[in-house]
Amino acid sequence: MDNLDTSAENTWCPGCGNFGILVAFKKAIESLIAHGFPKQEFVVVSGIGCNGKIADYLNLNSFLSLHGRPIASAQGIKIANKKLKVIAFIGDGGCYNEGISHLIHSAKRNTDITVLVHNNRRFALTVNQFTATSPKGFKGSSTPEGSIEEPLNPLKLAFSSNSTFIARGYSAKIEHLKNLIIKGIKHRGFSFIEILQPCISFFNTYQYYNERVYEMSDDFLDSKKMAQKKIEEWDCNETNGKIPIGVFYRVNKPIYEGSSNPKDKCIDFEAILKKHI
Amino acid sequence: MDNLDTSAENTWCPGCGNFGILVAFKKAIESLIAHGFPKQEFVVVSGIGCNGKIADYLNLNSFLSLHGRPIASAQGIKIANKKLKVIAFIGDGGCYNEGISHLIHSAKRNTDITVLVHNNRRFALTVNQFTATSPKGFKGSSTPEGSIEEPLNPLKLAFSSNSTFIARGYSAKIEHLKNLIIKGIKHRGFSFIEILQPCISFFNTYQYYNERVYEMSDDFLDSKKMAQKKIEEWDCNETNGKIPIGVFYRVNKPIYEGSSNPKDKCIDFEAILKKHI
Amino acid sequence: MKKDYSILIGGEAGQGSRKAGLIIAKVFNDLGYRIFIYDDYQSLVRGGHSFSQIRASEDNVFSHRKKIDFLLALDDKTIKKHRNNLTSKGIIIYNSDKVQLKEGIGIPIETICRELKGISLMANTALLAGFLKTIGIDWKVLEKILRREIDKEIVLNLKIARKVYQETNELIKIKRINRKPLPLLTGNEAVSLGAVRAGLNIYVSYPMTPATGILNYLAKHKRDFNINVFQLENEISVINAAIAGAYTGKRTMVGTSGGGFALMTEALSLAGQAEVPILIVESQRTGPASGVPTYSGQSDLWFALGAGHGDFLRFVFAPSDANESFYWAGELLNLSWKYQTPSILLIDKQISESTFQFNEKLLNKLKCKKALLWNKKGKYQRYKITKKGISPLGFPGEKNIISKVNSYEHNEDGITVEDENLVKKMQLKRLRKFQSMKNEIDKMEAVKIYGNKKSKSAIICWGSTVGPARETAEKLKIKLIQPIVIQPFPENQLKRNLKGVEKLISIEANSLGQLEKVLNCYGIKPDNRILRYDSRPFLPEELTESLKNIFSSK
């Protein structure tokens, strides 16, 4: 029961960045369990896409939801039982295309969930089409002449949506990512962690990231100004700048949750009906 | 045929901010027609909500679409016929709640349409529930104890979505709004114009806006930094600061459009089928 | 003859005719009358024309009537639109400051309001006070109800009412009936109460007419009901959050109309595949698309029956009034949990926003029934293969439970499978569950009969159409057959009830005969049909007329 593995056969391509995310996540959970978080109170949510398979690979409560809906589902779980630690895994396609409304509104509400975005900058499982974070000029099966759209900067979007915890990790920096995940889960509020995830089969970005990624210091996390600056350091396109990883912003605000209703409260129907007479 | 009025009876509440928008828009169109834009090439799109009725009140081509979908529809019209000038009217509920994905992605693509948001900061037609831009603490029929969510700053969101024209108007400043609309329509690319619109029946903000609204100068429109600063001047909540109106940002970028296909090109089916042998 | 009054009060939106109608109804309720209120309004906030039509009767009533005994007019339009329907002895009472009329009883409402420093929004109070005096209602009764119903400026309102009351003449004297008043509930309130009674924990919604009333009512009473209520950013978020909440062990419900329901259909299929209970209230309005948004219709039946991709059944129940809505909303919540299935309560504007009298005995007929829970033995498997196809529930957060649900086809542990044998195994499990659902339907009163049960002539109808049809059936002494359950289809019960019927006429508020087509699937072929699709509800008089024509023409 304590093992985090399942019987499911892993079907990611050998070398896929998703493996790093899986390992980092398991380490984070193990560490949290070791620190007294009960295993049964974790719930992972995922959707459709290569990334979504992660739910099958984790011996934890899980809700493998629809494409684009993991954040909506995660939110439903948290408002139904606030004791649970809810982590939503989602791809860039699911998060920034199909389900972007949930990202923005869940961040705005400050629902107390953690969102881990496997950003491989394409729809991978449907065999390589562009997403909101694909670089400009991207040639996928639906854009043989190159996509003319510029990518979104997801961190900027999360910031504009009032997210109270904004971070970026890199699937190849497992220890760093593990710590981000722990911080995200511990943060009371909406934790947004964008993860750079190379896709071996369609967009092998290991070298690109390895050359550019650097770890930021954890200072001034509640400064909007600093956050804005750091968020804009990399424009998420194919440029030559450096790519900071770490926590960009963290602030405490009231969270969105249901009131805890007394379990066996007796509802006085007669009294209510009386008002209708 | 040249009159912009229709036979439809106007059913907005007397004093509603929507009247100001209607008047400003008609003036803008009249001015554009006078300057040689053919009337038949304007298409207005709207959705469901008090604001959406505007399509009925305009003797122009129109598509009265579904709640939240005017931007998606407008986009479809523009990519089908790039000669047309397409203007989408939409409420805050439609734009920032139901249909927020279309705002973000249409802005990101830089579709050449103009979006006019009637922001009365609530769902008005369904009788007063909170939207993404309702002030915190808002007591509507679904939140009798006050909404705990903080509002979004729509301009910030549009900016994060790479919108190439960002402006704010006020329905009571008709001449100013008219000019904004003309600028928006003339801008080649995605023009986002947020309009402060008092709702006489549920949120009479005339006095509040009258005291705070001021017209900005049109300088440095392509400066991201300046834009950001001006956008953050008012947090869209119930605060005491000033509220700038005018153009916040304008920049030229390639637009998203279909290629113009020769009308009578003969398609060589035989040649294509040959490749399948 | 038994007393049966029909009162119409109308004015512009914002003039408070609805509230006044409710107060009048409550006065009659207090006198022991049976009540029905129809509210008619346009999709606008001020102006236009809206009205309430109150039926107050010695007998039970389920519908308003065409003919009006008392026409109360806050404005001119009300008179123009409705005086045609006034009975020969009917009385018009009107705001003489706004309306020019030779007949009827004019009350100088604006003048009085101005004199007493009231606002014109109090015109409705003035008008109803004048009316109630005209029909001889005791001031004490009026005062009691006003005090209960008006929470703003009650003193001023009472002053105005009092003055009008004193200045108006009593024309007739409505008799009191020796019965105690009953709670008056709209269909939306009844649905809310029924769901709460059956253990609702969370209501999630996005406003949409005519279902918004459920959101408003539950939000207002969330503390009384010990529930949580959330308005989320769109219907897709709503349904996905609600399903996830149910996975977590909380009874959840969502409410919307056709357009919002459309956006929920992908997740409906998810609930079917993942076997998560969810109750969807779909209150129909005139379609297609935005249609005629504040008016009624019964044209979403096919959609509800087939919505969602893939093979799965859902319960679709169509109650016809507040009492049935209360009971079936609750039972449907129970059944959703018993069978871990999505369910649709299909109502419409006519039920949602009309006001009915509530049968308090139903309270004790409905309770929260526990679902099948894990017995805590062995390893927990969310999709354990069982004989009846139902796997015991266990929830995240509970010890020794790992609960995995999945939108993909899955094995007993909830892990994705693609192997053909495993796929088939799980499909078979669900097929067995669907069979159990069918068996369940056979055990309940899925079909109701009204009117003359022995008649060889029968009408068949569903949902809100039953109200006016019931009155007609009783009048014409024919049989009325009402399928309440529509999926799984109660074929046996229906056929049993059709025995001996020689002429069958279907009545529906849609243009394509949607229930009729469903009946056809089971070899039931109505000989005739009455369809109404101008967005307005059926009225008993009109139905009676149409039926008479049909019967006499053959």
Add this chain to the structure above:
Amino acid sequence: MKKDYSILIGGEAGQGSRKAGLIIAKVFNDLGYRIFIYDDYQSLVRGGHSFSQIRASEDNVFSHRKKIDFLLALDDKTIKKHRNNLTSKGIIIYNSDKVQLKEGIGIPIETICRELKGISLMANTALLAGFLKTIGIDWKVLEKILRREIDKEIVLNLKIARKVYQETNELIKIKRINRKPLPLLTGNEAVSLGAVRAGLNIYVSYPMTPATGILNYLAKHKRDFNINVFQLENEISVINAAIAGAYTGKRTMVGTSGGGFALMTEALSLAGQAEVPILIVESQRTGPASGVPTYSGQSDLWFALGAGHGDFLRFVFAPSDANESFYWAGELLNLSWKYQTPSILLIDKQISESTFQFNEKLLNKLKCKKALLWNKKGKYQRYKITKKGISPLGFPGEKNIISKVNSYEHNEDGITVEDENLVKKMQLKRLRKFQSMKNEIDKMEAVKIYGNKKSKSAIICWGSTVGPARETAEKLKIKLIQPIVIQPFPENQLKRNLKGVEKLISIEANSLGQLEKVLNCYGIKPDNRILRYDSRPFLPEELTESLKNIFSSK
């Protein structure tokens, strides 16, 4: 006996078995054979097990067979999974560097690739070369096809193929048939071509298996086809943009599978209300929800028939192969425009991604038919009331036209109405249009018959199931009845074709008998049913077996 070969090539995803299968098929095509290819793959990008099954026959073929004559294995799994189906004389050809086997023909593929400095991705070339030599194919044919099909590293590929070819022994000699090769098209390609032929201007989509192939094909050929292709942010945006594009005067089409279709249903209703033509291609996969995403099924029929709130009809057509998909996609686009209505082309994975031979004569049977356009007289009214219910089209941008469409109920000008009489008037106009649509169906070949047309035993099936069933029907000399049009239902044609049928068996790839229920509505009751719902397609041998059992048991 006529030649009829069944070849299976399998390996891990990424090893190129699909491409190799296509090349083999093209070789047989070149030899004059009739071809069908079934592609089977899992929802993953590398690893797992995928295979292609090629049928090459003297007769026309519409399905693969269970039995395999040649088993070509790039890996071990292929042998384990499929050797059971090898015929007694069947031959296994395999990669002997990866597979240990005592029998069959082993080719040291990795060794050869390494020697020639090829990459392991070229193993598929090696294997197919070995196979083609074994069956005595001329090197020249092989080289010709390879040159056509391989665009990367053709020289190296040829070198490898040549070497394997030389080192392998010829075992048999496949004879050439004197017929010219035909184009090989997947269903997705055929749909694309048909729509383009009927004047498609814009394709809008969001990727979803198994419809993604349409997006890919049209995007690749957008210049050849003189069309625009857009991938938008989600299905809701897709359908709304496509409908708006059609309002603007451009022929638009969208493609998706069940889950994406669900998200489009609100806008489907919009198209019904606003009377805007839109063609939706819904390619089904195993449901519900995410289901078994790369496998097939026929379980979205009910959904397609009833999707969208409110009363409106749509055309729902279900072709069964590439030829029908080509023709009906085009005709449906034409009909959508003729009747200003939404239409659904309901196909499935088995059609979308299988490869068929194309009948080039169809090209000239299909053309772009003009819709009813405004005659430029008087004032333009988008919803002009007409006898047949069809209002002439005029588009924004054209002189003297103000074209207003509306999701609300509207008057002839397209302006919102709530008045009951105006509502009814417009509903009646649409009802007349629906009647015209029904009449149109009666004029076309909405039902097809195969097999022994005089047999008293008949099977009824739709969509991809027709392929294997057709073969079975011919073998058993029974009648096959295929409704291609499902809404409006071709009742008359079907009943005409059922005359004389004494035993009727329905065959469907779903668990609830979805077509059967539809048949029931029209009083047609199959005596028996064969349902398959393990996500895999029907095979002619299995069908024959099942049918024999049914016939002999009575």
